Amino acid sequence: MNTSVATVCLSGGLVEKLHACAVAGFDGVEIMDADLVAAPESPEEIRALCDRLGLRIEMFQPFRDAEGVDDTTFADNLRRASAKFDVMERLGTDLMLLCSNAGTATTGDEDVLVRQLGAFADLAAERGIRVAYEALAWGRHVDDYRDAWRLVERADRPNLGICLDSFHILSRGHDPADIERIPGEKILFLQLADAPALDMDVLQWSRHHRLFPGEGDFDLTGFLGHVLRAGYTGPLSLEVFNDTFRQTDVVRTAAHARRSLTWLADRTAAANGWSEPRIPAPKEARGVDFVEVAGSDLHEIDQLLGQLGFAFRGLHQSKPVRLWSAGTARIILNEQVRAAAPRLSALGLTVDDARSAAARASALGADPVFRRTYRGEVELRAVASPDGTEVYWNDRDPEESWIREFSGGEARAAFAGTIDHVNVSYPWQEFDEAVLFMSSVVGLGAEPPADVPGPRGLVRSQVMRSRDGVVRLPMNLAPPTAPVPHRHIAVRVDDAIAVARGAQERGLRFLPIPANYYDDVQARFALDDDVLGALKELGLLYDRDGDGEFIHFYTPTFGGLFLEIVERRGGYDGYGAPNAPVRLSAQRQVA
The missing domain is CATH 3.10.180.10 (2,3-Dihydroxybiphenyl 1,2-Dioxygenase, domain 1)
Known part of the structure; x- marks a missing residue:
């Protein structure tokens, strides 16, 4: 498996990015035009650096707004292209990404598009350059990879093929199965990105919210399977536009990116019964x-x-x-x-x-x-x-x-418990990386995320768990300007009230819970007076759903850590989410 990453994925200058890619173990890179333009190093120096680092420059990208224009504009576009071909020769790469016109196109006439794509490819052929045509999800007239392939097929140039980008295909809901109708040799390049399922403008979705494979909601395993069955033999390359990744440590992000590709290739091979890559299967936590x-x-x-x-x-x-x-x-x-x-x-x-x-x-x-x-x-x-x-x-x-x-020491405790869950928290720039680590390395599955109100804004909660729920890791992401939430260890017991009474007798004081909370609990659940009295006396919290009940309490916080005692009754499988705002507010009051 050859791997590549677009330099746009990473923070810093071009030289920093290339060093980070090499350290992470990538085989090649896509050089982003904007990164090269801003670099003080010449194309020859970048080429020499890539040679020393063992990185192949897989592609130069992007060239925009070329086709679907009047003849005068197209002639100027060929002039622009010729100048960029000069740069590519100096870099030592022979593949250019040509995006479908999203800005200046004035016609969607296929005859015009085919003629201009052919002319563009002919000019590139004179310089020994191949052209990978990509349908942007927001292209003015070409926004579907199947339309892009039809145009390429009609233009019929040996150096003209297509680039497939998972975001542009899956964000529009296009069926990737038709990829297998495209000859593998005409798929010149593959770009991969995941993304959360969002209902928003596709351009803004693309520019700010792409993720590395395994972090979003796209079926990249199925997508990659279609591409490989079509006969594609080029590198697996990442093109991820994300505001977070372009601000975080470049070496760490490159390693994170490389892990995501290995995980995706392994998942795809396993799903299709292929032998490569050979990575030990995940070992489910017991x-x-x-x-x-x-x-x-x-x-x-x-x-x-x-x-x-x-x-x-x-x-x-x-x-x-x-x-x-x-x-x-x-x-x-x-x-x-x-x-x-x-x-x-x-x-x-x-x-x-x-x-x-x-x-x-x-x-x-x-x-x-x-x-x-x-x-x-x-x-x-x-x-x-x-x-x-x-x-x-x-x-x-x-x-x-x-x-x-x-x-x-001694072996006898006051109660028998198990670790119910371990709640971890992260700053905004580390959250997606942590989710991928827990899924790919630890082998935990992700439940749908939820938002929990807190005194400093909404806290995003993403639970990672084993299939049987024996191992649970709720992961919290605070708003960018808020402090990182405390982490805690939750211990499951058979009788939380008895454990609380014993702890209280031994001098432990729990997190103070306001009286207003118990008024609300009674309004919602109409508890027996004795049960409500015990909750109020001991400072316990309560939740109930159609499957069962949940009783829990929190200890004081030491540093960034506290403990929680939980009792699950019946089939209750949650974490007392309605009580989280009360806990967060109480912790803020005693901090």
Whole structure:
């Protein structure tokens, strides 16, 4: 699989972009005309740099508004094209992207379009240049790839073919199945982009909201399958216009982009029964092995866990690390870091084959994690997610493996719990990358996103989960000007009221909930007076739907972290979303 990326996808100057593409492992690039125009380096210097970096310049793009015009205008367009052909020769590339006319076209007469496309291709042929004609979704007369192919076929020039762009095809709802009617050798280039399903002007949708494969709602697996079955043998190239990606770190974004292509190629091969690329299949998480909290002083978290009723399992035999547990809910406190504020630092998952899970992560470009392990200690395989949070895989019984490295504690907790979900949050520029990481590397599926009102605007919530719901990662994105929401660990119990009473007796004070909340709960659900009284007395929150009930409460926040105790009754499968604004407001009041 040869891979490519358009320089328009990345931030910075052209030289920075090229270096980042090489570091990420791309085979080639599409040079954007605007990037070259703004670069202080000459085309010859850019060509030499690409040679040194091992990057092939796959295509120069775009040339706009050429066809469908009067003869005088077309003659001037050929003059413009000739000048750009000069630049291409200096760059050392022989493929130009020609977009369908979206601005100056005055006629949609096919005879005129065919004649002018042929003349354009003939001029390019004199210079040994091929032309890939692309139907823009907002083209004035040509906005469908099938129309573009019909014009190319009629023009009948050996150096003229088409460029297929997933956004231009799928955003308009065009059926990609007809791609298989096009001879593979006439598909000169393929550009890939995902996007969220939005109801808006297609040009603005394209310019600002494209995403890398795996982050949006397009069926790119099906789309790519059609292209490859048609016989296309060129590179898989990304062309993603996105305001976020053009502001974020160029090296990190390039790595993110490269991962998305590997994921897409792997998904497409698996869907079609092809043998390439050979990446280990995703290993579905069977459960949460542990959650780790890191900080230089975590004694407040020790006190919190003890008051909740967790059992202290002891100290690690060789590291300043402590273990607390309640049933299979295991929380590790790691004081091997300098940062004082507690933070969620790692997530451990149980899988059937940890070696294979780690191999897949490596194939997708995830950075491996090294932790010093002494003789007799279990070495868990791990990688770092884009924000640095580490993901570990374990295929052994923890009680018979790594838990034996802790001693000096007790095994009996006040209750038996499990990790219900781990709520993580991201700044605006990291959110899409995190979603792709969790889906491609960790193998979690994405539920439809939801918006939760908060004191600083709407918080977008995207839940990533295993198919059976045993592993759940609600991911929160705050408004751009708001602080990043706190992360938290939710522990599921059989009786949240009993756990709350015990914790209160041990001195724990929960997040204060206003009396107005309980008036609203009673108005909505007409609860029994004893149940409502218990909720008010203990500061618990309540939700109900057609499948069941949900009772939960929150601890105080330490640094950027807090805990939640949850009880699910019946088939309730949500997260108490109606209560989130109350929680966010209460946390803001006590901050």
